[in-house]
Amino acid sequence: MIAPQQTESIKDLVENIHKENILLPEFQRDFVWELSKTCELFDSLVRDIFIGSIIYGKPSFEITVREIDTRPRKGEGSRRKLATKFFNKEDIQRMTQINNFRIILDGQQRVTSIYRALTGVDEVWFIAKNEEELETSVREKALRERTLEEMLFEFSLQEDEDRLSIKLSDAFLISKGDILDDDIKENYFGKLSCIAGMDEEELKLAFRKYRMICVKLGELFKSDKLLSYYLLNMDTEKFALFFERSNSKGIQLNFIDILAAKLYKGFNLRQKIEELESSFPNYYFNREIIVRAISYIVSNGKEVDRNYILSNLNYEHFNMYWDEVCDCYRKVLDFLFKERFIISQKWMPYENMLIPLIIFLRSIHKSDFSQMNENQYEFIKYWYWSSIFAQRYSSGSNEAIIQDASILSNIAQNKKISDKAFFSRLKIQITSPEDILSFSKKGNVIYKGILNLINFASKGLIDWSNSSQLHLNSKLEDHHIFPKEYIKNKFKDNEQILSLIDCVANRTLIPKITNIKIGKKSPSRYLKELMKINPNIVESLKNHLIPTEIIDGAYDDFYIAFLEKRAEAIFKLVEKYIIAKEQKIVDLFYQPPKTKGNIKIFASYYNKKVEAIFDIETQQVHYNGEVLSVSAAADKAKYNLSGKDNTSTNGWRFWKYINEQNQERYIDDFRK
Structure with missing residues (x-):
């Protein structure tokens, strides 16, 4: 039945999907991966981490298939019915013999993610490390000798303003060899934000690096041993058995388990977590949040990644900071619930956002939220909702944690923000009520964010059976306001409506028991029945941002009108709490870098530190008794530290300074 394991290239995979030689059986589940999973997938491919085998089938019976999902994630076409x-x-028989036709039995999420990223349906970016961020041994290599893994900073969902960024779909097109360098410069490289302000020599070096990374990505895409797969020749019975028996999952070892074993001699991590949960049974404490917060503190705000944690943290650090961090963790959860930022921990959009809040609380007077002033509270509200709706923590969250923890720590100390790029990172992805209709997957952070924002705006959601408020960690379900079965029966021939059954505009959080009682009835019918036990049901509907006319049956036959009405109401909340607040927050908290005077600057090279003075007004560096350009001073410093004179450096990304928020920043902040 099964052929030996074989391999293929990403390029061949994409081309075969494009030619419809690879399709899905019609009954396969929908594509559900969030973009963050796509970033993780390409990170694994670059690092040569096994991503699992794809299993194809060559059925010997008639079958209905459907296309790979290439619909946009929101907006026009996002709800188009997939072709079958x-x-x-x-x-x-003819197609398998001529075109190597096959269907995907296992690996749909991986295959679809790859295809969407390389064809530009989803934007995924390779973010390259700046020269000074490379390991010393890598910097000594010629550019062509460096591997993608050595140059990779992260895969991201957006371009990095501070680092060279290559969109994977651009690299895939360029790798075909049909585009001239002049066209690449104009249409791809020339549109990058990170090159703004570069001089001619810097642009030349940056483009050379861009082209080399594109070449290496092209080699990755063309590697015929990158993807492994099995090919099954199947009759109907074996086909069915495969799907019945292939849905098992193994147990994944988390790096925290490895850390626990390392700390065991002087700090029993598992026991400490059990004690914490026993003391506060109404809370769930994520041990990884605590560990990363301790790592941030120990590293002086520089590291939260697993390599640093496993290599540098010891039991003394945990004995020193465990109680303090856990106390802040509990207080943050209290604050988020009491202020209605979350309705339950299960529905929290991003747990990693707890770490900057823990650091904020630790930096505020007496580690008590009651000690913050009104402006600080306004900032917390804006940062919290903007981060969720900008999907800030969906990729590269370690850097987001460090940046935001540093920013929030300074806000707690009444300091300003001199990094204007920080505010652009909080640009949200919802720009109209129509966008609300695009979110239908409960794992999506914006989906969760919308339900929590309704809770926040209403100052706490209430039940439908009575007027009592829902509590932290209540057993809540995202109830369909128009029940699924009602929609399927009432509008069974309307594809547009059927595609919007699970839309977040048709969802609200209520207790599971209430949800079960509602069943398959029309909205007006089950709400009138609820009115018998709760005469104040109208107030409950207002509380959940649901048009009250629904009780009278005004929307029973007009599902789309209901969705549009509620989406408009939800979008007004987004405007009120995020969009309308943006300029006020910038005015209150942004402080431009100064434009005159001298500042101390420094750099590290070959694990040695060198210092100098930067004149902001003249844009020159005073180094070793000489007055030099920024890049010339960097080249000279490198020579003095390494003895090598063949270096060529972007000095603006070599020299650093400490800003007024005590953050390390590149002097690129001062480039005119």
């Missing part, structure tokens, strides 16, 4: 085709036995 029926093939009889003769069709399949």
Whole structure:
């Protein structure tokens, strides 16, 4: 039944999907991966981490198949019905012989993610490390000798303003060899934000690096041993058995388990977590949040990644900071619930956002939220909701944690923000009520964010059976306001409506028991029944941002009108709490870098530190008794530290300074 394991290239995979030689059986589940999973997938491919085998099938029977999902994630076309085709036995026999036709039995999420990223349906960016961020041994290599893994900073969902960024779909097109360098410069490289302000020599070096990374990405895409797969020749019975028996999952070892074993001699991590949960049974404490917060403190705000944690943290650090961090963790959860930022921990959009809040609380007077002033509270509100709706923590969250923890720590100390790029990182992805209709997956952070924002705006959601408020960690379900079965029966021939069954505009959080009682009835019918036990049901609906006319049956036959009405109401909340607040927050908290005077600057090279003085007004560096340009001073410093004179450096990304918020920043902040 099964052929030996084989391999293929990403390029061949994409081309075969494009030619419809690879399709999905019609009954396969929908594509559900969030973009963050796509980033993780390409990170694994670059680091040569096994991503699992794809399993294809060559059925010997008639079958209906459907296309790979290439719909946009929101907006026009996002709810288009996927095309299906029926093939009889003769069709399949002919196609398998001529075109190597196959269907995907296992690996749909991986295959679809790869295809969407390389064809530009989803934007995924390779973010390259700046020269000074490379390991010393890598910097000594010629550019062509460096591996993608050595140059990779992260895969991200957006371009990095401070680092060279290559969109994977651009690299895939360029790798085909049909585009001239002049066109690449104009249409791809020339549109990058990170090159703004570069001089001619810097642009030349940056473009050379851009082209080399594109070449190496092209080699990755063309590697015929990158993807492994099995090919099954199957009759109907074996096909069914495969799907019945292939849905098992193994146990994944988390790096925190490894850390626990390392600390065990002087700090029993598992026991400490059990004690914490026993003392506060109404809370769930994520041990990884505590560990990363301790790592941030121990590293002086520089590291929260697993390599640093496993290599540098010891039991003394945990004995020193455990109680303090856990106390702040509990207080942050109290604050988020009491202020209605979350309705339950299960529905929290991003747990990693707890770490900057823990650091904020630790930096505020007496580690008590009651000690913050009104402006600080306004900032916390804006940062919290903007981060969620900008999906800030969906990729590269370690850097987001460090940046935000540093920013929030300074806000707690009444300091300003001199990094204007910070505010651009909080640009949200919802720009109209129509966008609300695009979110239907409960794992999506914006989906969760919308439900929590409704809770925040209403100052706490209330039940439908009575007027009592829902409590932290209540057993809540995202109830369909228009029940699924009602929609399926009432609008069974309307594809547009059927595609919007799970839309977040048709969802609200209520207790599971209430949800079960509602069943398959029309909205007006089950709400009138609820009115018998709760005469104040109208107030409950207002509380959940649901048009009250729904009780009278005004929307029973007009589901789309209901969705549009509620989406408009939800979008007004987004405007009120995020969009309308943006300029006020910038005015209150942004402080431009100074434009005159001298500042101390420094750099590290070959694990040695060198210092100098930077004149902001003249844009020159005073180094070793000489007055030099920024890049010339960097080259000279490198020579003095290494003895090598063949270095060429972007000095603006070599020299650093300490800003007024006690953050390390590149002097690129001062480039005119």
